[in-house]
Amino acid sequence: MSPSGVAALRAVGLDPVIVEKIVREALAEDLGPDRIDVTSVATIPAEQTDTAELVARADGVVAGLAVAGAVFETVGRWTAAGHTVEVTPLVADGDRVVRGDALARVTGPTRVLLTAERTALNLLSRMSGVATHTRAWAxxxxxxxxxxxxxxxxxxxxxxxxxxxxxxxxxxxxxxxxxxxxxxxxxxxxxxxxxxxxxxxxxxxxxxxxxxxxxxxxxxxxxxxxxxxxxxxxxxxxxxxxxxxxxxxxxxxxxxxxxxxxxxxxxxxxxxxxxxxxxxxxxxxxxxxxxxxxxxxxx
CATH class of the missing domain: 3.20.20.70 (Aldolase class I)
Known part of the structure; x- marks a missing residue:
């Protein structure tokens, strides 16, 4: 994991070693032993790059932006040697957001963005759901x-x-x-x-x-x-x-x-x-x- 990714996790009190293990195991469910997204590899040129945004589809409280960033970074290391993935948070964990808010911007090889998409969203959506429910109690x-x-x-x-x-x-x-x-x-x-x-x-x-x-x-x-x-x-x-x-x-x-x-x-x-x-x-x-x-x- 990059120094910036490690720093982002440590800044919110998460152990980068533990997070990396969770991310690797989650990605293995999607990518299999060959670490490949057959659809993205077949349809998108390796050199193509794009920017995407993580967008709230409902009102709630955000948690897990650095974890989602770790997913994109890990897929980038595995599948796009020589290319970096830049993740820019637009809000902070613990912030309230409303439907339509952009939570983070991700720039990098398009294959990486789409390969990492579901795993990053699974973790981010789950963590944000827990944070949203907890905020109601708080x-x-x-x-x-x-x-x-x-x-x-x-x-x-x-x-x-x-x-x-x-x-x-x-x-x-x-x-x-x-x-x-x-x-x-x-x-x-x-x-x-x-x-x-x-x-x-x-x-x-x-x-x-x-x-x-x-x-x-x-x-x-x-x-x-x-x-x-x-x-x-x-x-x-x-x-x-x-x-x-x-x-x-x-x-x-x-x-x-x-x-x-x-x-x-x-x-x-x-x-x-x-x-x-x-x-x-x-x-x-x-x-x-x-x-x-x-x-x-x-x-």
């Missing part, structure tokens, strides 16, 4: 204490990109995986013999790893806090039940509500006093933002 919570969190309910292989898109949309990332935060859930409690036993075992095995405990009742909240937990995940609890937990726990633990949450009901949960609302739908159910690649008319 707007609904604006001015209050609670913030919206994502979950691990992500598309396999795209977690890094989808969690970045959550950030671009105004949300907050929870744990990246099973390795960076311990989450004691119902099955762990059952297998270990209870909340206190499970908490002690995690603390003993991994003393430096943050520990969160899933609770479903006020009694479990009290048990978890008394065991030492300072972060509780309140699962499928009503607003009234959450208020009771907030009143009992106070500032002894951070509180996250999850389950039963929709944009229609979010206000009732946001006023309970919890610190976070986690929403799996940010990543598992966000529709894409429709984005297209339009070649500019030739003179």
């Amino acid at each position: 707007d609904a919570l604006a001015g209050g204490k609670a913030t919206v969190l994502d979950t691990r309910k992500t598309t396999p292989g795209l977690r890094v990109l989808e969690k970045y898109a959550v950030r671009a949309g105004g949300g907050t990332n929870k744990r990246m995986g099973l390795f960076d935060v311990a989450m004691i859930k119902d099955n762990h409690k059952l297998a270990a013999g209870g909340i206190a036993a499970a908490y002690r075992r995690v603390r003993s095995a991994f003393p430096d790893v943050p520990v969160q405990v899933e609770i479903t009742t006020l009694a479990e909240a009290v048990e978890a806090v008394e065991a030492g937990a300072d972060f509780l995940l309140c699962d499928n609890m009503t607003p009234d039940a959450l208020r009771a937990v907030v009143a009992e726990v106070g500032d002894r633990a951070e509180l996250e509500a999850t389950g039963r949450l929709t944009l229609d009901t979010v206000a009732g949960y946001a006023t309970t006093g919890v610190d976070y609302l986690s929403v799996g739908a940010l990543t598992h159910s966000s529709p894409i933002l429709d984005i297209a690649l339009d070649l500019r008319p030739r003179d």
